[in-house]
Amino acid sequence: MSSLHETFVLENGVAIPKIGLGTWQVPNGETTYHAVSFALKNGYRHIDTAYAYHNEESVGKAVRDSGIDRRDIFVTSKLPAEIKSYDKALKTFDETMENLGLEQLDLYLIHAPWPWSEKGADYTKENIEVWKAMEEIYESGRCRAIGVSNFSVSDLKAVMENAKIKPMVNQIRYFIGHTQEDVTAFCQDNGILVEAYSPLATGKILENTEIQKIADKYGKTLPQVCIRYCLQKGVLPLPKSTHEAFILQNADVDFEISSEDMQYLDQLKETEK
Known part of the structure; x- marks a missing residue:
């Protein structure tokens, strides 16, 4: 079975396709519409957007x-x-x-625990208040699952201690050499699915010769190794591309990286060049 058709199952029983198409930095209009339409036509069933990306309109139109x-x-x-x-x-x-233009959303996330202009600031009280709105949205049936993004262990604990419904997902920056082990382990121990945005380090990883050696060994591209690595870590990758060839390649990851090679990739640091 293709990885595109495999799913993780969230804590509430909702199935989520194991690979999603990311749309960060993809402009609204024809570019987003074409990328999403092409991905859907070629087997993708999971699309990730955000209010802040200003492309929800084109994502929704392509889905419809x-x-x-x-x-x-x-x-x-x-x-x-x-x-x-x-x-x-x-x-x-x-x-x-x-x-x-949709009647129901599948997953809604708090984009970050602080405003981007105040990265690292303490918004614990406000996040608890916002989470109550997230729970209400979920209970209304207009959204099938709720979660967070960019939350640390302490951010997660603060919400969970005051929640009726705990977050089902935490979407974080995650790639070979930057696996945020503390937060990933906490999430996986608590039934929270980790999603990897920028699994290719927004392209900065593509010149990495150590990962390229592994890719050559398997006859795969470097991005394919990065995406497969996430999957074998139980993390859901959200590779972004607007190029048809790359959209297809990023989903062609039905191979297995050996445990020895996974250990080699685990110890790589400074992969962003």
């Missing part, structure tokens, strides 16, 4: 125009990092749904 049963496509969006109140969270979710 695909001719694929809506229940078979998994769509994720995110509440902007700057939104830190209950009322604004509910209002912004409504805007996301209007942008997408």
Whole structure:
């Protein structure tokens, strides 16, 4: 079975396809519409967007125009990092749904524990308030699963200690040489799926000669090794591309990296050049 058709299962029983198409930095309009349409036509069933990407409209249109049963496509969006109140969270979710033109979202995430302009600031109280809005959205049935993004262990604990429903996903920056082991282990120990955004380190990993050696050994591309590595770590990769050839390649990862080679990749550091 192709990795595109395999799924992880979230804590609440919802199945999520093991590879998603990322759309960060992809402009709204024809570029996003074409990339998402092409991916869906070629077997992808998981699309990741966000309010802050300003391309929800084109993602939603491509999903609606695909001719694929809506229940078979998994769509994720995110509440902007700057939104830190209950009322604004509910209002912004409504805007996301209007942008997408969909009746139901599959996964909704808090984009970050702090506004991007205040990275590292303490917004614990506000995150607890926003999480109550996330729970309400989930309980309304308008979203099948809820989670967070860029949350540390302490951020997660603060929400979980005050939650009725714990986060089901934490989407973090994750790639070979940058695996955020503490937060990944905490999530996996607590039934929270880890998603890897920038599994190719936004392209900075592509010149890495040590990973290239492994790729050559398996007759695969370096990105394919990076994506397969995530999957074998039980982490869901979200590779982004607007190029048809790369969209196809990124999903062609039905091979197995040996435990010895996984250990070799585990010990690589400074992979971003």
